[in-house]
Amino acid sequence: MALRIANLLGPRLLNEPLVALTVSRSHDQFVRHRHTKHWNPKWKTLRRQKVMRVKLPNFQEKPEDLSEEEIRSRLKEQGILPPRPWNEKPFFLSCTGGIFEAYVPPEGDGKISPIQVQGAKQKLQYLEKKSRTMMAIRKIKSFEEEFDTATFCKEAEDIYVKMHDLMAKRDLENMTDYVTERAYPEVIHNIENKTIHWKLIKNIELPRVVHARCTDVITKENIFGQTTVRFHTQQMLAVYDRFGRLMHGSEIIAKDVLEYVVFERHLANLYGKWRVHGKIIPDWLPPKEPSLITYLKPAEETSTTETAVTKTSPDTEQEIPKESNT
Amino acid sequence: MTLFRTRPLLKLVSQYQSAVVLPAATKIHTSAFLQAWKPEDHEPQKFLEYNKKIYPPQSPDEAPRPAFVCHQRSNIKYSPWKMWYIACLVRGMTVDEAIKQLKFVLMKGAKDVRETIEEARDLAVKEHNVEFASNLWVAESFVGKGHVVKGIRRHGRARFGRVEYFHCHYFVRLEEGKPPKHYYQHHPKEPHQQLEDWLQQMRKRKITNSI
Numbered sequence: 001m002a003l004r005i006a007n008l009l010g011p012r013l014l015n016e017p018l019v020a021l022t023v024s025r026s027h028d029q030f031v032r033h034r035h036t037k038h039w040n041p042k043w044k045t046l047r048r049q050k051v052m053r054v055k056l057p058n059f060q061e062k063p064e065d066l067s068e069e070e071i072r073s074r075l076k077e078q079g080i081l082p083p084r085p086w087n088e089k090p091f092f093l094s095c096t097g098g099i100f101e102a103y104v105p106p107e108g109d110g111k112i113s114p115i116q117v118q119g120a121k122q123k124l125q126y127l128e129k130k131s132r133t134m135m136a137i138r139k140i141k142s143f144e145e146e147f148d149t150a151t152f153c154k155e156a157e158d159i160y161v162k163m164h165d166l167m168a169k170r171d172l173e174n175m176t177d178y179v180t181e182r183a184y185p186e187v188i189h190n191i192e193n194k195t196i197h198w199k200l201i202k203n204i205e206l207p208r209v210v211h212a213r214c215t216d217v218i219t220k221e222n223i224f225g226q227t228t229v230r231f232h233t234q235q236m237l238a239v240y241d242r243f244g245r246l247m248h249g250s251e252i253i254a255k256d257v258l259e260y261v262v263f264e265r266h267l268a269n270l271y272g273k274w275r276v277h278g279k280i281i282p283d284w285l286p287p288k289e290p291s292l293i294t295y296l297k298p299a300e301e302t303s304t305t306e307t308a309v310t311k312t313s314p315d316t317e318q319e320i321p322k323e324s325n326t
Numbered sequence: 327m328t329l330f331r332t333r334p335l336l337k338l339v340s341q342y343q344s345a346v347v348l349p350a351a352t353k354i355h356t357s358a359f360l361q362a363w364k365p366e367d368h369e370p371q372k373f374l375e376y377n378k379k380i381y382p383p384q385s386p387d388e389a390p391r392p393a394f395v396c397h398q399r400s401n402i403k404y405s406p407w408k409m410w411y412i413a414c415l416v417r418g419m420t421v422d423e424a425i426k427q428l429k430f431v432l433m434k435g436a437k438d439v440r441e442t443i444e445e446a447r448d449l450a451v452k453e454h455n456v457e458f459a460s461n462l463w464v465a466e467s468f469v470g471k472g473h474v475v476k477g478i479r480r481h482g483r484a485r486f487g488r489v490e491y492f493h494c495h496y497f498v499r500l501e502e503g504k505p506p507k508h509y510y511q512h513h514p515k516e517p518h519q520q521l522e523d524w525l526q527q528m529r530k531r532k533i534t535n536s537i
Contacts (some may be wrong), residue, residue: 032432054477056491059401193453195383241455243391244384293457 095180103211103228110258136212143267195240205232369400393502397446404435406494418509463505470495
């Protein structure tokens with residue numbers, strides 16, 4: 001046998017040092033020996049036929065991941081016809097999908113005091129040259145006779161405060177009375193798994209209507225009205241996470257907040273209500289307070305590696321009031 | 327005789343129907359009635375309810391409450407009794423250590439356990455305000471019995487036996503912070519603690535009917 005091995009290895013024996021032909025014991029643990037194989041394969045077929053083959057359902061797959069062809073083939077296997085889709089559910093459009101012809105807040109708004117010349121000019125310019133806004137307000141008055149910007153500002157403030165109170169109380173049932181369906185998911189996302197303590201301390205400047213527009217949806221008579229109200233207020237906000245730890249803001253420090261909140265009402269509907277529809281966040285506002293904890297910046301599409309941990313805040317959440325320094 | 331699998335198909339069939347039960351309608355019936363129309367949704371739900379509990383805000387002088395996240399994977403095709411060994415291995419480890427160890431466990435269930443722990447870690451960072459993904463440890467790790475499919479097999483002399491195909495649910499709870507030194511209560515004690523216990527026992531002795 002030694003001669004046979006020597007023949008197999010050939011002339012290499014002469015050149016390379018002799019390799020140990022015994023298997024080292026240390027590698028045994030990485031080799032697995034199966035114990036489920038019978039020593040005599042002659043009766044394998046018969047042994048296999050003894051066990052009834054059962055098709056197990058795959059619990060890890062979800063119906064959403066299956067393609068249509070896959071579903072069709074499975075229904076065909078079982079001999080079931082696909083069900084007839086009954087798409088006759090009626091739906092009612094109670095709000096528009098976005099903010100049309102959004103207001104562009106002038107830069108430096110809220111920084112100049114109204115006592116100075118520039119500030120006074122700004123104040124006058126608010127509703128003077130805005131012809132389209134005036135036309136829209138006239139249109140709103142045609143539906144709502146007693147519509148007045150002054151009284152509306154007060155109502156808007158009440159709705160704004162009520163919305164935040166409901167957010168703090170996590171009252172989802174009554175939320176739709178003060179928030180449109182378009183803003184609802186954003187509001188819910190912001191209060192998910194959190195405790196919010198919010199308080200409006202005072203109005204630094206009285207709320208005023210800065211913008212108004214009306215559009216019709218599908219038919220010419222189905223009109224929605226949107227108004228943008230400028231709020232310059234002092235607010236207290238403290239956000240706690242699910243475990244009661246402070247996540248954002250503070251209980252004792254009040255912040256000055258400048259906001260442009262869009263309210264919408266379904267004018268053609270007799271029972272339409274003015275509700276919060278969205279917020280306009282201009283680019284020139286100072287950045288939000290950084291979050292109390294660090295987090296990983298999301299990887300950019302060009303690079304595959306994640307960038308280093310930064311202390312800047314994540315994407316702005318829409319309904320939580322932003323703090324600005326004025 | 328072909329086994330007619332209508333129940334799994336109801337799940338597929340529901341995808342064709344875009345008409346969904348209206349929210350108002352679900353308020354009429356209790357969950358027991360609804361479950362009858364969704365036979366496949368027999369996944370355990372009580373463990374995940376812990377994730378929904380919101381704790382009241384803490385005062386600044388209180389010690390911060392450690393964050394936790396509960397996660398599960400249902401109906402893994404593996405025996406629950408075999409899965410128990412893997413669940414026990416992971417208890418009390420940090421998540422990084424647990425994932426590292428599970429990569430080298432030569433059992434089928436280890437893959438599912440590892441994926442569940444990774445998912446739980448991502449959930450903790452995303453939804454439960456956990457700052458560092460590595461600052462988590464496995465607080466609870468256990469197994470439950472899932473779906474069982476029965477089959478038959480023939481033995482010698484026309485005797486028949488039952489073949490059971492087991493599924494299991496794996497539950498894991500990750501908590502923020504450093505893991506404790508000993509996970510179980512009955513751990514071997516430190517020498518000084520043993521000495522104190524012995525001294526206490528000795529001093530507790532009483533001579534009966536003495537003053």
